[in-house]
Amino acid sequence: MVRLFWTLKGGGFRVFLLSGRDEEALGASTAANLAAAGFAGYDRLILRSAAYRGQSSVVFKSAERRRLVEEGYRIRGNVGDQWSDLQGDCAGDRVFKVPNPMYFVP
Numbered sequence: 002m003v004r005l006f007w008t009l010k011g012g013g014f015r016v017f018l019l020s021g022r023d024e025e026a027l028g029a030s031t032a033a034n035l036a037a038a039g040f041a042g043y044d045r046l047i048l049r050s051a052a053y054r055g056q057s058s059v060v061f062k063s064a065e066r067r068r069l070v071e072e073g074y075r076i077r078g079n080v081g082d083q084w085s086d087l088q089g090d091c092a093g094d095r096v097f098k099v100p101n102p103m104y105f106v107p
Contacts, residue, residue, distance in 0.1 A: 002099075003039040005080070015074065016043045019065055019086075021058045021106065024048035058106050063089030 009016055018040070022031050028048050035046070053061040062085070066076060070091045079086065079093035082101035 002080075006040055006043070010042060014077065017045045017047060017069060017074075018043050019047045019062055020049070021061060021085075022048050023054070024050050058083070058085035059089040062086060063091065066091035066093075 006016060018035070020031065022028075028046075031048065032046060035041075035043075047065050049061055053064070066079075067090050069076065076091055076093035078095045078097060080097045080099060081087050082099045083106040084098065085106050087096040087098060
């Protein structure tokens with residue numbers, strides 16, 4: 002994934018990282034883990050705020066992607082390891098499902 006990230010950055014794409022992880026509980030550790038894995042210079046890390054607790058991943062991620070579109074961004078591609086990453090509004094021109102046999106998010 003980090004190679005894809007840097008290829009996109011090198012190609013001039015803006016990269017936003019959208020995760021269903023809880024912003025308050027896991028925000029700092031998520032950012033630190035991303036940095037340790039080689040992800041630096043992304044445009045924004047978007048995590049689940051208290052306003053979205055208890056809502057489905059599809060509802061949360063759709064709303065955040067819609068917000069990006071309203072800010073003037075065009076979502077060219079969307080990569081995720083869960084189907085819930087790729088469903089809902091403003092999913093992007095292309096979606097790419099990465100296999101993950103370790104867990105499933107409904």
